[in-house]
Amino acid sequence: MTNKIKTRNKDINLDAPFHVSGRTKYVDDIPEHQGTCYAKTYYSRCGNGTIIKLNTKKAEQFPGVIRVLTYKDVPGENQIGGIVADEPLLAEKDVHFYGQPILLIVAKTESIAEKAMELIEIKYKEKEIIVDPKEAYEKGSVLAGSRTFKLGNPNSNFKKCKYVFEGEADSGGQEHLYLETQGAYAIPKDQGGLFIHSSTQGPTAVQRVVAKVLGLNMSQVEINVNRIGGGFGGKEDQASHWAALAAFAAHICKCPVKLILSRHEDLQMTGKRHPYRSYYIIGLDENLKIMAYEATFYQNGGAAADLSPAVLERTLFHATNSYYVPNIKITAHPCKTNIPPNTAFRGFGGPQGKFVIEAAIHHAAKELKTTADKIQKANLFKNGDEFSFGQIVENCEAKKCWDETTKRYKLKQLRKEIDTFNKENKYFKKGIALQPICFGISFTNTPMNNARALVHVYSDGSVGVSTGAVEMGQGVNTKMVQVAAQAFGLELSDIRLEDTNTTRVANTSPTAASATADLNGRALQDACNQILERIIPLVCELLKEKNPKNITFEGGLVKAKRKSMPWQELVQTALLRRINMSAKGHYSTPIIHFDKKKEKGHPFAYHVYGNSIFVVKLDCIRGTYEFESVKIVHDFGSSMNKALDLGQIEGGLVQGMGWMTMEDVVYDKKGMLKSNTLATYKIPDVYFVPKELDVHFLNTKHDNLAILKSKAVGEPPLMYGLGAYFSIINAILAYNPNAKITYNAPITTEKILMALYT
Ligand code: MTE
Ligand code: HPA
Ligand code: MOS
DSSP: OOOOOOOOOOSOOTTHHHHHTTOOOOGGGSOOOTTOEEEEEEEOSOSSEEEEEEEOHHHHHSTTEEEEEOGGGOSSOSOOOSSSSOOOSSOOSEEOSTTOEEEEEEESSHHHHHHHHTTOEEEEEEOOOOOOHHHHHHTTOBSSOOEEEEESOHHHHHHHOSEEEEEEEEEOOOOOOOSSOSEEEEEEOBTBSEEEEEOOSOHHHHHHHHHHHHTOOGGGEEEEESOOSOOTTTTTSTHHHHHHHHHHHHHHHTSOEEEEOOHHHHHHHSOOSOOEEEEEEEEEOTTOOEEEEEEEEEEEOOSSOTTHHHHHHHHHHTTTTTBOOSEEEEEEEEEOOSSOOOOOOTTTTHHHHHHHHHHHHHHHHHHTTSOHHHHHHHTBOOTTOBOTTSOBOOSOOHHHHHHHHHHHTTHHHHHHHHHHHHHHOSSEEEEEEEOOEEEEESOSSGGGOEEEEEEEEOTTSOEEEEESOOOSSSOHHHHHHHHHHHHHTOOGGGEEEOOEETTTSOSOOOSOTTOHHHHHHHHHHHHHHHHHHHHHHHHHHHTTOSOGGGOEEETTEEEOSSOEEEHHHHHHHHHHTTOOOEEEEEEEOSSOEEETTTTEEEOOSEEEEEEEEEEEEEETTTTEEEEEEEEEEEEEESOSOHHHHHHHHHHHHHHHHHHHHTOOOOBOTTSOBSOOSTTTSOOOOTTTSOSEEEEEEEEOOOSOSSBTTBOOOSSGGGGGGHHHHHHHHHHHHHHOTTOOOOEESSOOHHHHHHHHTO
16 A cells, blocks of 8 residues: 555545546546547427428538438437336437437537538427426326325315415426536447446446447446536436437447537536426414325426436425424326426425425415414424324434524524514515425335445555445545445545446446435445455454454554554455455345335435524615525534535535526427526526525434435435525515515516515
């Protein structure tokens, strides 16, 4: 082991020095093989219709163009749908959204391919398009079956409720805006088959799709992911399309082919967060206890199913957020519309479900002339409560998070200060909102909750690790290195984390559902433990130790009660004794199950809780605002890396705030994305970030299924972002108590101005 960098401080991101010095490599940075060609996708300019004329001759004859490929050239199945087989790789006769891939142009350079695209002659017979999910549902345009979760009996209980309110709450789409756009680089292998660098969260999903469209065995297709420049769910399923197109071109043209989407193409062609239209009825008793809740969700799935049925399910799982409601009926419809197929996005439908109950609570509070936090607090989950899907609440941290927030951040005093400010200021008003969260950890599709890891201990004692996890900025690689270092008692710098590759770790679930470190980390522990078990008898012999329980691995040493020896020496001796110093670990989450027929079960390994307080200052002349502070108490379990986990809270929070306030995905009447540049689609920048952001790590060390008791952190913080919406609404109401409030996110400055003066 020659690497001398000591990395004792565990709260670091091993990638950071490489990111900030520009040395990190993404797909487009990989040195190119000789003879590499470039592919560009020609997409539909019609939102719904039939192709009645298509002439590719001129494009084919353009100098430097190698092939113009259509669906007819696809050697296997022209089909990439994951859950439902309803999405062609390239459109055949019909097109169903503006941006749908129709042709693939392969050329010697990217600019040649771009010029050739202008020579394509195409005509469509246009049909009526649908962009609204409720309209789609009413016309029978759906992607899959509707789902209903029930608990108790809401019908009879609404009658008993002292207060009943009903209304509509809609939330909009959201562009992932990963810094690295979608792309892949496919290279033919010398014995047939393909090696593909893909910017994907799901290497196995890419492998499966490529094999299917090319008519190859999966064993012929090797997917490699070094890392990706952000995914946020957008590359869980949708990276497969671009990898399959690159592979298709490479396979047919017999040369390496690179396909990288420009930002504009990526915005136009790929799916986003699902917009939802939703209707609620909420019933409360005189103590503000929610007695009954009914909601209907119309999910805007776009033109193909993609992951929509799974996202829909999570909307139902999280429809009551952190609150116990004894009588529930919630129904969700996956609606088929003429926009790009929407897909996974941080929270996976959960945020959309939560928005509706928070709107219902806000509505009730407004009518009852109280504040929403009184209702929120009165209904927080506690141990023993039942979720609508039958899981029983255990190790609940909802109240602990709530109490810690209000005490630590002095809610009463804060409220007084805001009231005083609002009395003293006419054109500036402050709004406050509390936002608790509760998020279930596990893929809701139980069989996906498994992982594997491969470990090699080399003769110098250093360790190589491969897992199914994809690094996308969330820091999972650092966490995997920490797990292996801890198991063998080594420094972080003694561990090498390899690229994610389907030939080393196969049949993986995507890096998603916030469960990656839990699943892959446990598989990695299993592999490390197998190696340790094999060498323990040798250690006993060498260190003259009778009781194997006395042996520990620490600081590069193997220690027995009286003696110790360097790890490196032990490894060398073990190899001389012909002990296998490599292992493959496996993990599948215990306990979890779910019965879709009954819509009952125990789908989540555990839940993550938290609470937050938002304070916003609104300029009531301009409709602009500034978040003065966001204060959070978050349930981390026992964080294994506070720097990474804090980064996830900050990033998730601001991304959620952007979704709720400024990120406005707009399609025109033809189904063309209007917000198709970064000038027309605004995301939070550094000025938008709350002036004060305080995150308190609530240590909730329970025996749970999290890796090293460090709870999953990737998605939950996005849902704090809902607080941004409700704090702004409260500031509007402070200025104009009669403002007409509709629950319709994002609440853009235009909408704020309208509400202030109506
Ligand atoms: N953080 C960064 N920096 N980049 C990302 O793309 N994706 C989020 C979250 N945090 C993402 C991120 C999403 S959608 C998920 S599901 C989790 O990370 C996935 O990683 P994990 O399972 O390791 O938490
Ligand atoms: N979360 C995120 N991604 C997923 C899930 C889930 O529950 N199921 C399938 N893909
Ligand atoms: Mo995350 S939406 O599960 O990739």
